[in-house]
Amino acid sequence: MSIHLERGDDGQVSFYINGDLQFDSRDERIYHESLALPPLALAERRKNGFIRALIIGGGDGLTARELLKSKRVTSVDLVDYDFRVLNLAQNEFAALNDGSLFDPRLKTHIDDAWNYVEKAIADGITFDLIVSDLTVPEDAIGARMHSIEWYQMLKKVLSANGTMSINTVSPSATPDAYWCVLHSILSAGLFARPYRIHIPSFAAKGYGLDWGFVLVSNTPISSYEFESHFHLARPRLELTDVQQLRKLFAFPEEFVAYQPSSRPASQASDILLHYFNNAEELIAESGASWNSLDFDFRRVNVPSPDINKYLVPREVRALLSTPVVTPAEEEELLGRVLDLMPALHRFQTRQMVSEFLESPESFLRAIDLQALVSRLLQRASELPQKLVEELQHLSEHVRDFTGDYDGLLRLGMRVLSIVTLVVVVGNLLYPDSVYGKGEHGGGHTSGGAGRGGDRGAGNRAGDRAGDRGFDRGRGLDRGFNRGFNRDWGHRAWWGHYGQWHHWGNWGYWGWARPAYSWAYAPWWGPAYPLGTGYVNLNFGNGQCVDEQGNNYPARTYGLADTSGADITNTGVPMQTSVTQKMTGDYRLNTGADILANGNVAIPLTDTSYMLLTAQATNVVDQTSGQTIVALYNDPALIRQTAMEIRRQRRSLQRAIKKKEASQSQSDSMTFQSGNQQNQDANQAPASPQEIDNLKSTVALLNKSLHSLGQPLTLAPQGAGQGDETPHQGQGQAEREELGPTQPPVPGAIELMSSVWMLQDGKFLVLKLADGSLAYLNNKGWYLDQGVTPLKHPFPRNFKNVSQAFIAKMVKDSDAEKSSMTQDLNDGKQELAALNQDLADYETGPQDSANNGDDDKVDFGHEQIPRSEAIRRTKVQIALTQRRIDAIQSQFNSLPQELAVSQKMLQTLQS
Amino acid sequence: MDKLEVRILENLESDSELALNWESLVQTDPSSGFMQSLNWAEFKGKQGLRQFHLGLFAGEKLVGGALLYGVAESCGAGILVAPEGPVLPWHDQELASSGMKLLMQTIQSKAKELGIMAVRIIPKVPMPIPRCLRGFGKAPVDLLESETLYLDVSQKESQLLAAMKPKGRYNIGLSERHGVTVDIRQEPVAVRDFYPIFKEASSRDDFRIEPLNFFIDLADTLCPKGIAHFLFAKHEGETLATMLLVTYGDRATYLYGGISNGKRNLMAGYALQWAAIKHAQALGCTTYDFYGFDQHCAPSSAYAQFSRFKSNFGGQVMRFIGAHDFYFVDNLADAIIRATKEINLAECSQDVQAGAR
Known part of the structure; x- marks a missing residue:
């Protein structure tokens, strides 16, 4: 756990744990008064005499400061496992927490909260008041502290009429997660009243417009308890009165819609983290409210608890467990699996994940598929019959596999979808993956060693996928036709332009043929601006x-x-x-x-x-x-x-x-x-x-x-x-x-909107505003190819513009060519090395003791039978050759447009 | 040569002899870098990754190894990653091959326990791919740049300037004439000033950046140790550009950086790079790594614009083999069977409804 402290020039203090803001001294009282004072007031109302309190977490001493405002609180046990935070509380934060950790009524325990509560249960200790002031869960250990089992333990250490408040998460930013916690509390047999506040410093960090707590008890908490003999401890700087407190129990009506599907979590479940990582922000548009104080939670139908941690994400599991009926559904399966893939880490977003999965076949490149299929067939008894049938089908063909992933997919869609899924999950679990420098951002390197496309992708939606890379032919059918090699298939109509696609990557031409840039309006795009452009003082100012x-x-x-x-x-x-x-x-x-x-x-x-x-x-x-x-x-x-x-x-x-x-x-x-x-x-x-x-x-x-x-x-x-x-x-x-705009002259190549180059490079053809055509070269413009001059003055500047435009394209094309040449050379070098390996394996000395082919040879870091080494090398040769062919094909497609462009440039320059 | 063996290095104290030997080995290995250092491991630990550290010994002498990172909970589908590793004598094919064999044997023997199905290595080994990596395949993503630009900063400033493109020299001078200055800060709290500019650049230039938490942990871990440095190019009090520079061994790496939208005509980016190069020199570095480059500046490359900028400072293009994966077939099969069972179980459960919402 990392802790980080910042001091402003004005003495303001911000405290972070694992990079998450715990408090900002300028508004921490909003949080701590709201967390601690309501359960304290309720405890005082419900119990005569002294109150015994427990603070779970809260090592900064600020929650303790609030509880110690009551003289009736005679004992506070504070359990926090991080002595560094407690040290800060006794030193740097002492002025802020009024020296709460030095109060003789308070006793600190440096311990794991789970252990502490378990011991308290064993010792038969109960508390009249419990405040859970734990950090937001980021991992399984943190999530466990919001599980049903945890709340069942707290129920046992909470006195019969005791009260408890729990720091949770933002109801508006992570509504599913908030309901998950609330449902876990209810599932533990506790009574709950959720409430929320606005904390400016949290909102500024993007943690959500609101922050949620839950008021909890072993007995029902009724609204009328807030009406009489309910006194919030003093002094208070933020929570002014009970009327204000009551307002905090109001939620937007839209919040309730998340209730039926947000499942409570058992301690082994990772569903709370899943909800965090894939939060859908609540958009409250109706303006209507739902008040938790008036709500009868006994009417709530709490979904069944989530009890496990799963390898297959929930959304995908749901899809794959649904029977596939039609061949079309079967064909779309992998695309749908990948489109449903959630974020698996808090550093990821659905958008990042979606972009990360642009080239599904790349996830299988390092796998020896024949060995895998064979291994799975050996374990056929553990697999469903449908998969076994597919595996058998695959095993007949996989030995001839030469890199045609699409073909392989057709042979075993369900098996390959699951294999891809597992490998994708493995990659996404590693948090850095989505920031990687793979090919997902484009580039033509389609596999094997060599450079990738440098940067994974950017963070801006809208103008992404169509802007980069070769053969990005994916159209609006995104996600539902995605399979391997989908770059070469499923083109939208502008696929007609074939190799001109690469021109479109550079903005100008792409715009002139606008379909490229805008075909990819993302389904996962945020519903509102995320940047600060509209709050920026520079708005409209340069x-x-x-x-x-x-x-x-x-x-x-x-x-x-x-x-x-x-x-x-x-x-x-x-x-x-x-x-x-x-x-x-x-x-x-x-x-x-x-x-x-x-x-x-x-x-x-x-x-x-x-x-x-x-x-x-x-x-x-x-x-x-x-x-x-x-x-x-x-x-x-x-x-x-x-x-x-x-x-x-x-x-x-x-x-x-x-x-x-x-x-x-x-x-x-x-x-x-x-x-x-x-x-x-x-x-x-x-x-x-x-x-x-x-x-x-x-x-x-x-x-x-x-x-x-x-x-x-x-x-x-x-x-x-x-x-x-x-x-x-x-x-x-x-x-x-x-449909595509057809050239006015057969075979003419479009340069920009309403401008074409003739195949022989002798004229630019302009379609003018009135729909008439003009033929332009370096000397003038004509009604036809150089015979009948137009009456209007020759637009010499347009000749210059076209010249510069084409020159830039030619230059860029040269850069692309040299990049492709390098990749081709890399591929050929690798191919030569592999062929040499193959020759070595095929002609190398045989181990007579092992009867020829079955002798062991070095293959990378392994020693494997010679026949196996030959097989694997042949597969690698095939994959490398396929990659070379793909690049060569792209390379070969350049000349036609490039040659026309170069001729056109010569015409305009002469 | 003494017999080679691999030992698991657990919880090395940073001032122990073995730890110092490890750092020394990493620092002198051109195919490795700061991501194999114990300090980086500490940072990744704060990010929730666990580490698996292997030492390759010839007798009692540490001659190689790998610091691998992975997630704690992976349901058997984890991938163990060695950024800038493994550390091996790649120049000695036979030794590297023997070392690789032993490292992989150890990893494989622990694969189940670690919950992994694959290992990913990313050594900075130039093309072509060493033969001892034949069993590996190209990873779907390069977690590090596989092509970059190294500037030899052992030269004098005048030599460096002379070797730059005229545009580089001119813009450094222009920036200086306009009064752009560069502050270098070592305190972790500087991350607060770094991040907003970096974020502004990322949204403008469309590249993805890690969240602030990542940089807070990085700064907290590496700044006090003199490994991470924040640089700020300023003009009349306004920050125009920023950089996070990492220095380790004799290599300085321009790891993260960005330029604000304001006063672009002052060429603050040039002032910043020049200050970073000089700072690297002052710290005894001999190589300045621009961390990512596309020598062709091909328009289809997302790096074209940045590469044109970097190329103005001169330097030598370095091309590495990139990230490579090896899958343990049995472990992969385990994960697939587990996935299949989960899917079958889901058929009768509420997951279908919950997932479909």
Whole structure:
């Protein structure tokens, strides 16, 4: 256990255990008064005479300070296993805890709480008052302290009419976990009243808008007990009176919805940690309340306890135990398993896990599948018949396995799904895995030794999967068609563009073919901004913000006052004079901004950008702000852009709703002292300024839709959403309905929206704003291929822009080629080494004593039969060859576009 | 040569002779690094990982070994990981092979007890893959960078500057002329100033970072020992860039860092790297590891942008074999059978309903 102490210049103290804030001296009284004084008042009300108390945890002495305010508390036993915390309490915290640890009524026990309580039970000791002030559980040992068995033990040491309060977790941030604890208490036969408070320093750390406690007794706690002869000990700085206390028992009505499915935990269960790691934050939108003081908990149907720790996560277990009926379900099984995979560590999120599992086949690379299948068949009696049948089927083919995981999957979907699942679990249990540098972020290295794609992936949703790597053909069917090698299958319609995908990775072209960037709207995306962009003082002041609240330095765009509108039908702009600098205030995508006037801008080169307007897609000179050429509005681009704006707007509208709801919720549990100095993060109740900033951003997105000539709302379709944002399925339909934009000349290769290169590289073909075509080379532009000049002045600047654009692509392509060449060389080197090994095994000296093939040879760190070494080496050769072939195939696909680009570049440069 | 044997090293006292020998061995092995140090093990212990420490002895002389990390509760599906390990004389293929064999035998003999089904090694061994690792396969994830950039900082400052790209030299000078200064702080509490800037950079540049708790534990463990150092590039009191530098043996590693959104034109990142390089020199390091690099700066690489920046300081590209796994088939089969049984049990239980919610 690590402890960490921070002192501010003003004497403020923050205390951390295992990196988690235990208290901030500026608002610790909110926590400690709320935890200790209600059960104390109840104990005093219920019992005449002296009170014997037990504090479990609470080594900082702050809970003790509260209990010792009562003269009727004559004995406090404090049990904490960490002497370092007790030392701090006697020294650094002594002023804060009023020297509670030196009070003669208090006795400290450096012991494990479980052991201490067990001994107390054995000795027949009971307490009138117990306060459990333990840290939030992070592991099995911590979770055990919220198990049914633990609460059954506490019940035994709590006197018949005694009272107890328990520090738990945040009901709003981790509602399942809170109900789990509450259900464990109820399952132990105790009576409970949950309540919660708002602690600014906790909220600022992201621990939740509220913090939960439970008031507990061996006998029912009735509401009327708070009405008479109920006196909160003095002095108090935060908990002003009983009326205020009663308010703390109110919860949002939505909280109750978590009750039926949140299971209590036995001491062997890991379900509480599971709930923590995969918490769904409560979004209280209704404004309605549920009051735990008025609730009859005897009516609660407590789910059956969770009694074990499992290897297979619950969600996946549920899926795999459901009979698969149709072949389609069978085919989707692995994808569904992986999509349901929860976080297995507190450092992970579902989003991280999802990205970590991008290449399922990579988890099997190190496994000797033939040996595994054979081993499992030897243990067939321990396996279900269905699996045994699959294993037998697999065993007939696995010896010929050459790296075709998809093929293998078809032979044994259920077996391979379980094997993959187990290996994935093993990886996820190791907390660092999701921060690894594997191939999940892209890159073309599809296996074997060599470099991966460096960084696992980023933390931003939305513009992720489609932006990087080769052959990222996954479309909207994410998760339900995922199998091995799914990068090569299940393409959405833009798969038609084949190898051009890699151009799309760099932003510009990807935007011009917008489908790539936005096809991956994540199902796990947060429902509201997580960053501080909307609370940041720099909002609207030279910084750009995105949907998630991330901040960026704003890009600046030159814009002439009529760039957006003043064009002729042929796409040639009229010259204007007034140029202003506009900043990209909102980042719609890594390659696109929304300007203050609502226009969408897409940077093309250092000196130019694309401006989307209702009339045309203008290529604009960055410095002068003049439109260089006005291109035809590709309906796919415009609709896709509008659709994404609507999606992001909906996300922001949800954020506003949530923020407003949280503001009103927090009012009921915020203490009178107005101790709010720590509120600086998104988890704190929203400030009016933050809500205003979100609203102004929504207004900007509306303006943007208007600038595209798009309706603010869409007619409801398909899923019957009825709101302005299409359901994912609806979006897919919309995309598919549009289809790819066909080149105006057969075989032409798309460079950017409404611009193509002819195969011979002699002309760029521009589709102008009015739909007419123009052929452009270094000398001029024409109605046809160089015969009939256009009347309008030659847009020389566009030639320069195209030249720079293509040059950049060619340069990038060279980088990709050299990267692939290196991987190819690595692969070939490895292949040569393996072939040499094979030759050695096949021709090496035989051990006559062992009759030829069965002699033992070195294979890595093992000694195995020669025949086995030959088999394994052949498998490795096949896998390596397959990898080489895959890279070679990508490599081979580069030349066509690259050759055309190079020819085009020559044409424009000459 | 004395007979090789593997011993389990349990709870080494940091000032014991064996511990000092281990540190010395790790520090002088180019294929290893700070993640095999006992201090790093202490930090990982705070993160809840348990360690399994093996020493490879030739007679009584410590010649290799591995510090492996794993989770305590894994239901038999655990993976034991040796970042920057195992420590072996890789240059001597025969000895490395014998050492690897013994290490793996010991791990295998303890696999059930440790609840593991696989072991993952990540030695900083250059390509090609040593023959003694034939039984291993490429891991699905590299927990460390498999390609990086080493700068030889045993040279004089003037030589270092001369070897940089003009852009690197220019931006260091530009930053200095604009009055960007760099503070180096050793106290753990500096993590509080480090993290917000780092987080800002991560959200802007789209890379994932560990939670604050991780860095608090790291700073608490490694700062007092002079291994972790926080650097802050500042201008007129405003922090523009930050870095967590780790120094161990003769290698300094730029482990984490980021630049804020403000005043990007002041090139604070260059000032920061230059200060870190000089600090590494002052501490006696001879190698500065930029920790991650893509020499091709290929656009499909998430590292292209960072690599272009790093390349301005010069240095030599290093390519390592990356992370490799070995699965103990019997243990893997155990885990699969356990999983199958759990699935069958779930058919009649409430899990189906609970999981489906």
